[in-house]
Amino acid sequence: MCGIVGYVGGQCALDVVLAGLRRLEYRGYDSAGVAVLADGGLAAARKAGKLANLEKELADRPIPSGPTGIGHTRWATHGGPTDANAHPHLDNAGRVAVVHNGIIENFAELREELAGRGHRLTSETDTEVVAHLLAESFSSCGDLAEAMRQVCRRLEGAFTLVAVHADDPDVVVGARRNSPLVVGVGDGENFLASDVAAFIAHTREAIELGQDQVVELRREGVVVTGFDGAPADDVRRYHVDWDASAAEKGGYDYFMLKEIAEQPKAVADTLLGRIDAGGALLLDEVRIPAAELREVDKVVIVACGTAYHAGLIAKYAIEHWTRIPCETELASEFRYRDPILDHRTLVIAISQSGETMDTLMALRHAREQGARVLAICNTNGSTIPRESDAVLYTHAGPEVAVASTKAFLTQLVACYLVALYLGQVRGTKWGDEVRSVVHDLARIAREVEEVLETMEPVRELARSLADQNTVLFLGRHVGYPVALEGALKLKELAYMHAEGFAAGELKHGPIALIEKDVPVVVVVPSPRGRSVLHDKIVSNIQEIRARGARTIVIAERGDEAVRPYADHLVEIPVTPVLLQPLVATVPLQVFACELATARGNEVDQPRNLAKSVTVE
Numbered sequence: 001m002c003g004i005v006g007y008v009g010g011q012c013a014l015d016v017v018l019a020g021l022r023r024l025e026y027r028g029y030d031s032a033g034v035a036v037l038a039d040g041g042l043a044a045a046r047k048a049g050k051l052a053n054l055e056k057e058l059a060d061r062p063i064p065s066g067p068t069g070i071g072h073t074r075w076a077t078h079g080g081p082t083d084a085n086a087h088p089h090l091d092n093a094g095r096v097a098v099v100h101n102g103i104i105e106n107f108a109e110l111r112e113e114l115a116g117r118g119h120r121l122t123s124e125t126d127t128e129v130v131a132h133l134l135a136e137s138f139s140s141c142g143d144l145a146e147a148m149r150q151v152c153r154r155l156e157g158a159f160t161l162v163a164v165h166a167d168d169p170d171v172v173v174g175a176r177r178n179s180p181l182v183v184g185v186g187d188g189e190n191f192l193a194s195d196v197a198a199f200i201a202h203t204r205e206a207i208e209l210g211q212d213q214v215v216e217l218r219r220e221g222v223v224v225t226g227f228d229g230a231p232a233d234d235v236r237r238y239h240v241d242w243d244a245s246a247a248e249k250g251g252y253d254y255f256m257l258k259e260i261a262e263q264p265k266a267v268a269d270t271l272l273g274r275i276d277a278g279g280a281l282l283l284d285e286v287r288i289p290a291a292e293l294r295e296v297d298k299v300v301i302v303a304c305g306t307a308y309h310a311g312l313i314a315k316y317a318i319e320h321w322t323r324i325p326c327e328t329e330l331a332s333e334f335r336y337r338d339p340i341l342d343h344r345t346l347v348i349a350i351s352q353s354g355e356t357m358d359t360l361m362a363l364r365h366a367r368e369q370g371a372r373v374l375a376i377c378n379t380n381g382s383t384i385p386r387e388s389d390a391v392l393y394t395h396a397g398p399e400v401a402v403a404s405t406k407a408f409l410t411q412l413v414a415c416y417l418v419a420l421y422l423g424q425v426r427g428t429k430w431g432d433e434v435r436s437v438v439h440d441l442a443r444i445a446r447e448v449e450e451v452l453e454t455m456e457p458v459r460e461l462a463r464s465l466a467d468q469n470t471v472l473f474l475g476r477h478v479g480y481p482v483a484l485e486g487a488l489k490l491k492e493l494a495y496m497h498a499e500g501f502a503a504g505e506l507k508h509g510p511i512a513l514i515e516k517d518v519p520v521v522v523v524v525p526s527p528r529g530r531s532v533l534h535d536k537i538v539s540n541i542q543e544i545r546a547r548g549a550r551t552i553v554i555a556e557r558g559d560e561a562v563r564p565y566a567d568h569l570v571e572i573p574v575t576p577v578l579l580q581p582l583v584a585t586v587p588l589q590v591f592a593c594e595l596a597t598a599r600g601n602e603v604d605q606p607r608n609l610a611k612s613v614t615v616e
């Protein structure tokens with residue numbers, strides 16, 4: 001969850017590192033810091049709070065710069081967001097600097113050991129032990145990469161580490177276990193970062209690092225080994241297929257607004273190249289042989305947060321189209337309930353970042369049990385796809401705002417494609433049926449566009465509710481996960497109590513929450529689907545209205561049955577029943593974003609949150 005940047009080359013390292021940190025600040029913003037090598041020494045600056053605080057510190061107290069440097073933006077795990085806990089951390093002699101993303105689980109015993117050898121540790125962090133251990137190892141071996149390998153062999157937990165040493169000013173060394181780190185390969189310069197966004201202004205050639213690897217970065221080249229020192233034989237170089245401008249705001253006030261507006265293109269891009277001229281599916285990137293998919297007798301979806309809500313919707317499609325039992329599980333709970341898995345279980349791990357530790361650990365558990373794992377991911381080269389048997393990438397482009405929007409819609413598209421593919425491969429969906437759904441999916445981009453063009457009343461409504469303390473969300477069938485997602489958006493953006501319920505649960509308790517003027521958003525299923533469902537939710541709307549609720553109804557165009565009971569009616573395009581979440585979610589995203597803005601909140605970087613949760 002932290003942002004890490006390393007640089008060695010002909011430019012001013014301080015400038016390159018700070019520019020990279022600006023692109024990574026969404027990964028964590030409790031503190032920031034830099035260390036650069038110059039004039040035979042090491043200079044460092046670090047400051048609690050946002051990157052702007054560090055930049056002010058550097059303006060007030062400039063540090064010298066040279067060709068080599070590292071930097072860090074922090075999301076606090078061990079130790080509060082203070083100057084003393086900000087990275088980089090140095091050894092007592094001030095010759096080594098290290099930045100870290102992850103958690104070192106055995107740091108307490110290492111800390112005790114170091115103190116016993118006279119080291120003076122000055123922070124509450126787990127990271128600081130690495131600086132002292134590196135200093136010790138370097139003093140005996142004289143090589144920073146070897147020192148890093150020796151230290152990494154002693155660490156337990158998840159870590160990305162990047163370090164420099166004043167005695168070797170031409171090298172930056174990195175290491176990774178269970179946490180992201182990519183190399184940017186330049187011309188006479190090289191980069192290390194937690195995310196390619198930090199260096200794509202300079203190069204779009206990247207190398208993904210594997211598990212338990214150390215990388216030695218010099219101007220003239222990059223050397224990758226295992227923690228044991230053996231040369232790495234799985235170094236994969238790739239070209240980053242989006243440019244620096246894609247990572248910018250493109251004229252919008254917030255990344256989230258840009259990403260909401262990009263959803264039609266993201267949906268269309270995720271379908272690209274996956275449908276042949278005849279309308280059949282082409283998912284050969286799902287590198288699990290058709291024969292094995294025909295053996296699958298259970299699907300388990302593991303994910304967190306918004307990705308979990310996508311998985312809840314996928315469950316309806318998978319069971320309806322393939323007749324395979326499907327469970328959707330919170331990744332953080334999954335492996336602790338001792339799930340029943342074997343080689344006939346297909347586990348689908350959904351993750352935008354591809355680095356969510358809860359989801360990564362869940363898929364590892366699944367693979368240990370013999371299950372096959374298919375990742376649905378938006379980040380090329382990230383850990384979750386690398387550790388899965390197959391991956392279906394969403395093509396949403398970089399999603400920078402912490403609150404996930406376009407990634408969610410493209411996760412849904414990917415889930416529908418997987419469900420259809422399973423049906424196609426197993427013969428539970430005939431070709432014409434697959435083509436019909438694919439045709440419907442191909443229209444969704446335009447339908448999302450239509451929704452986006454009619455959002456001004458939703459924004460006005462959101463602003464009028466800025467002083468509310470709570471908003472409830474109701475839905476049935478695939479509208480229930482949409483209600484959960486709408487509530488999550490409001491929680492994480494407006495810092496407001498918001499809760500999603502299955503509408504049928506209302507009378508089993510939650511209806512006690514209804515009182516005069518409580519805003520309740522109701523996601524209404526299509527009357528063309530299970531009409532009984534539609535009738536029941538109309539009854540639910542009447543029940544809450546009778547108790548004073550202010551009803552905000554999301555319903556398909558032409559659904560006149562709900563109009564008399566809607567204080568606010570938000571009409572969405574008519575879509576097939578299972579695809580409705582693709583259009584019903586968008587008003588809820590806009591609603592939450594606008595209400596948060598009206599409250600003066602930091603929309604792209606909500607408090608306490610980070611874009612990628614790389615700790616359990």
Ligand code: AGP
Nearest residue numbers: 305306351352353356402403404
């Ligand atoms: C969504 O708005 C949240 N930022 C969060 O719930 C997120 O969906 C969750 O942490 C999973 O992240 P991932 O998709 O990168 O695995």
